[in-house]
Amino acid sequence: MSAPTIVNRKALHDYEIVERYVAGLVLSGGEVKSLRAGGAQLQDAFCIFKDGELYIVNMYIAPYKQAGYVRLPERRPRKLLLRREELKRLQGRLTQKGLTLIPLRIFFNERGWAKVEIALAQGRRKYDKRQAIRAREERREIERLKKQY
Numbered sequence: 001m002s003a004p005t006i007v008n009r010k011a012l013h014d015y016e017i018v019e020r021y022v023a024g025l026v027l028s029g030g031e032v033k034s035l036r037a038g039g040a041q042l043q044d045a046f047c048i049f050k051d052g053e054l055y056i057v058n059m060y061i062a063p064y065k066q067a068g069y070v071r072l073p074e075r076r077p078r079k080l081l082l083r084r085e086e087l088k089r090l091q092g093r094l095t096q097k098g099l100t101l102i103p104l105r106i107f108f109n110e111r112g113w114a115k116v117e118i119a120l121a122q123g124r125r126k127y128d129k130r131q132a133i134r135a136r137e138e139r140r141e142i143e144r145l146k147k148q149y
Contacts, residue, residue, distance in 0.1 A: 003114070004036075004038040004040060004043070005088040005106065005107045006015050006038065006047075006106040007042070007103055007104070008042035008043060008102070008103055008104050010043055011042070011102050011104055011119070013036060013118070013120070013132070013145060014124060015123055015124060016120060016121060016122045016123075016124055017119045017120075017121050018099065018120045018122060019096060019120040020104070020119050020120075021082065021117070021118050021119070022115050022116070022117050022120070023080040023082045023096075023115065023116050023117075024080065024081030024082075024113060024114075025056070025078060025079075025080060025081070025106070025114045025115065026078055026080075026081065026113055027078065028029075029067075030062050030063070030064035031064070031072065032114060033064045033066075033067075034061050034062050034063065035108075036108070037062075039061060039062030040059065040060060040061045040062065040106060041059070041060040041065075042059055042104075042105070043059045043107065044058045045059040045060075045099060045103050045114060046101065046102055046103075047100075047102065047103065047118055048077075048101075049090075049094070050126060052091075053076055054078065054079070054080040054087060054101075055077040055078065055079055055086075056077065056078050056080055056103055056116060056118075057073055057075075059075065059078065059103065061074055062074065069082070075122060076129065080118070088121065091143035094120075098119075098123060099120055099121070099122055100122075101118055101119070102121050103117070103118050103119075104117045104119050105117045106117065113124065129149055
C-alpha cells in the first residue's frame with residue numbers, strides 16, 4: 001500500500017510556476033504517521049526564510065490519534081531541507097518583485113522519506129486565471145471531440 005500524495009490544487013490556479021524543487025521535510029513520528037494516513041492540507045501554506053533556513057508555514061497536519069501524550073501544534077512551522085547552493089539561489093530569487101515560494105505537493109519517495117515539492121511562483125492576475133481556465137476547457141473539448149471520431 002502506498003502513501004497518498006497530498007496536492008495543493010489551488011496553487012496551480014493562483015500562481016504561474018517558474019521553478020520547482022524537491023525538499024526534505026523535518027517531522028516528528030506522529031506527524032509522519034498522520035501524513036501516511038493522508039491527514040494534511042497545503043491550501044494556505046507558504047515558505048519563508050528565517051535565519052538562513054527555509055521553513056514551511058501554515059501547513060496543516062492532523063494530530064495522530066495514537067500518538068500518546070506528545071501533542072504538537074497542527075500548523076507549526078516545519079523546516080525544509082535543501083542543499084546550501086539551492087537555498088542561496090532561492091533566497092536571491094525571492095528578492096525579485098512578485099516571486100514567492102509555495103508548496104505544491106507532499107509525497108513519500110522510494111526510501112519512505114517525506115518530501116515536499118516546492119515552487120518558485122509568481123501570482124496570477126484575475127484575467128490570467130480566466131485565460132488559463134479558457135485554454136484548459138478548449139483542450140478538454142478538443143480531446144472529447146477526438147474521442148468521438
